[in-house]
Amino acid sequence: MCAIAGIFDLYHQADINPLLLQRMTDVQRHRGPDQSGMYREAGVGLGHRRLSIIDLNGGQQPVFNEDHSIAVVYNGEIYNFAALMRELQQFGHTFRTHCDTEVIVHAWEQWGPRCVEHFRGMFAFALWDRRQRSLFLARDRLGVKPLHYAVLNNGHLIFASEIKALLTHDELSRELDPCAIEDYFAYGYIPDPRTVFKQIRKLEPGHALLIRHGSPLASPRRYWEVPFTPTTIVSQEQAADELLARLREAVRIRMVADVPLGAFLSGGVDSSAVVAMMAQMSSTPVNTCSIAFDDAQFDESAYALAVAERYRTCHHRQYMQQHEVALIDQLAQLYDEPFADSSALPTYRVCQLARQYVTVALSGDGGDENLAGYRRYRWHLHEERWRSMLPLRLRRPLFGMMARCYPKADWAPRPLRAKSTLQALARDTVSAYCDGISIMKEDLRAQLFSPAFKRRLHGYQAVEVLQRHAAAAPTEHPLSLVQYLDLKTYLCGDILTKVDRASMAHGLEVRSPLLDHQLVEWLSGLPPELKLRGATGKYVFKQALTPYLPQSLLHRKKMGFSVPLADWLRGPARDRLVRSMRSPVIADSTIFNQETIQRLLQQHFSGLRDHSAALWSLLMFESFLRQLQDSPGQILQQQAA
Structure with a gap:
């Protein structure tokens, strides 16, 4: 790179x-x-x-x-x-x-x-x-x-x-x-x-x-578009076989290097599949690297170790400690603009670990977007079935009124969060999906932003990003549409940005076989029911991998590469968070309503609400503003209110 x-x-x-x-x-x-x-x-x-x-x-x-x-x-x-x-x-x-x-x-x-x-x-x-x-x-x-x-x-x-x-x-x-x-x-x-x-x-x-x-x-x-042109499939078995053959080829061409090569191994399906393919094509043990957590809810390292042992890789594991929040300012400097994906912390560390042993690492990035691995896809299809029963002109007032009357329950399991579901049913497809993936909902952003800043927006709303892409989408299928939206926004804006900056900070090249464009084109045309069947995402992928990976890994609950952020912000990062929210650059920016920030802090620290995503985004934004202001010759310019 x-x-x-x-x-x-x-x-x-x-x-x-x-x-x-x-x-x-x-x-x-x-x-x-x-x-x-x-x-x-x-x-x-x-x-x-x-x-x-x-x-x-x-x-x-x-x-x-x-x-x-x-x-x-x-x-x-x-x-x-x-x-x-x-x-x-x-x-x-x-x-x-x-x-x-x-x-x-x-x-x-x-x-x-x-x-x-x-x-x-x-x-x-x-x-x-x-x-x-x-x-x-x-x-x-x-x-x-x-x-x-x-x-x-x-x-x-x-x-x-x-x-x-x-x-x-x-x-x-x-x-x-x-x-x-x-x-x-x-x-x-x-x-x-x-x-x-x-x-x-x-x-x-x-x-x-x-x-x-x-x-x-x-x-x-x-010059290129994800086609979503239907692929002719004779049978599920044929689709599984061809998927595996295409993955093998995508992995093979990414193993060409004149320097040491290895792989990230999180313990999820995608990285495990890549390692399994690499091991079959490598004459020497594959170098694999993973991050572990003390908190069992976030630790996938046991699954990674099982794959490493099965394929006899040269496996390296490092524990992520709570004091890692000290990386906040380093990450803000690395990304050059505000970036609130907290998994940037373990991504930074796994890249640092990998660079000790290899110069090139293969990753499993792209599997969730291409093969419908995110849980939110299942909820979106469930809501779409309800939305299809009534036109928007009837749904909006009916479910909107019901949502206003229902108490908020962010702490509850998703099936019990009726308020969120009712709000989603009152929206059109794209607006509902935007609300579902937002780290800070539209109503909370309206409370967070100052009147002066809202005037500077001139009515602009973040949903317009997805609306622009949806208008150009080559598919109308509800699952394919949201996959397309994620490929156009979340994949490149979040996932690939995160990996590029973290890997390049350590002089490490990362290659993603599941993002081979020929493979992406073919996967986009697979029947949606081969990607998401019932509650099972990546359905055909998991069927194809049955001979290569343990069932306990293929069919376990998805964890994702995340950190125990809510606890960190109530514990080791609490003092830093409070100091940052009182920072002069936050007040001087004229962007925020200070009363809303203090309410978010109080509710999160008391355990009444989990505002970790919103508070982390504010924490990273404050670090960005402070570093921009402190840089020689770089003056933070604000428009007049």
């Missing part, structure tokens, strides 16, 4: 400041500790930090074509690069290295902007074409690798793998985006293409941006 950075003068051909470009590149050194490279010519500058994985001696970047008219800086892995190299050689292209980066250069010469359609892998790259005076930015189909960009008032476009590189530029505004803040407190992350900074954008997954010198900036172009 690597880091990229660059500057492109949209309208002139002025010299690019080499010190600025070096600073943008080197602030991302953690992503590429092995080598640094830079290229400048009139009007453009490209920077690169390299983590050497393939062709250790020949892969330094930028990489050029024969006459140096094309240059590329790239972060990622193209797994079909050898086949593409042979294909491009038949077209007459000559290669000087055995590195996948050079494939991008010649693929651009051969196919232009459509080159991305030929790549199988994870990538974010910037390609400069001197003849066309154009810059081409592209990001992989599922958003495994990040790419951020901003257009400055001086006519420069700047881009980088991480936001922190862009923040080194003095011309960049630090003004925060109110809509992004609303999104953050709803989802716990900021969905693409927004960032917390108004001037910075994320290039969305499956999108590319072609910028021509002297022309107005065009909108990014989508």
Whole structure:
């Protein structure tokens, strides 16, 4: 894995400041500790930090074509690069290295902007074409690798793998985006293409941006979509066999590396499946790593150990301690914008553990989204059956009134939370799903935000993110629709962001076989009843894995990779939480209603309510604001109320 950075003068051909470009590149050194490279010519500058994985001696970047008219800086892995190299050689292209980066250069010469359609892998790259005076930015189909960009008032476009590189530029505004803040407190992350900074954008997954010198900036172009085209299946057995064959191939091509390779092993179905496939294809014991907890409700390490023993892996386990909340400020600095997924804590530690033994680790990310593994999918389908019985114009007043009369019972098991169910039945499909996945509900956000901040939102609501994607969805099936929404938002905005920043902080590359785009396309077309049958998610996957994994693992209750957050915030993190909520940056931000924050604290500490998700999001936001304010030359700018 690597880091990229660059500057492109949209309208002139002025010299690019080499010190600025070096600073943008080197602030991302953690992503590429092995080598640094830079290229400048009139009007453009490209920077690169390299983590050497393939062709250790020949892969330094930028990489050029024969006459140096094309240059590329790239972060990622193209797994079909050898086949593409042979294909491009038949077209007459000559290669000087055995590195996948050079494939991008010649693929651009051969196919232009459509080159991305030929790549199988994870990538974010910037390609400069001197003849066309154009810059081409592209990001992989599922958003495994990040790419951020901003257009400055001086006519420069700047881009980088991480936001922190862009923040080194003095011309960049630090003004925060109110809509992004609303999104953050709803989802716990900021969905693409927004960032917390108004001037910075994320290039969305499956999108590319072609910028021509002297022309107005065009909108990014989508080059790939999750198809959800029905797959022809003869039988359940045939589907299971083909799924396994496709997974094996996705794992096999991700085991190519010139450095030590291993896997994360959480004890869940997905990572266990990946390890089982790896063990069958490896001539030496697979290195596996897992995190354990003292709290049995969150500890999956016994299941991980069972898989490790079955496949005789070289297994490494580390316990997560309660004092790990001390990582809060480190995580806030790592993610560059507010990020409230508390599983970032164990993810950081498992990446740190893995890097002691390997440079590349395979993960099970993507299984829940592709194969309907989340419990919320089951509840959503149950509610959809009720919603289908009455039109919205009748449901909204009827169930809305019933919900207002029913007492709130967040502490109760979900079947007894009738108020939440009634509220969901009073909404349309997308609004109900948004409310169900929100870490802070719409009514609570309305209480949390100050009147001045709500005026800055101009009526914007976080549900609009899902509504935008739902309007473009290639499927109407209720299960497939919410899977599509998660693939477009939660997967890339939360899961993949979490893993990318945590792994890159330790110079570790993570590869996700279940996010192979060809596998994703095929899985999207499977009949929904093969993914979720009754209360069983990943149904066909579990059937396929029966010979490889114990039944006790395949059919146990899903735990997820989480931490005992509610107890931590009442215990070892309590003092830190109270101090943070009294921090001047919270009050000075003019975003929050202080009475609501104090009520959340009191109710959580007393045990009356579990506000851990909301309080953790506030804690991480405070750390972000404080670090932004304290950074030299970076002043927190607030719009007038």
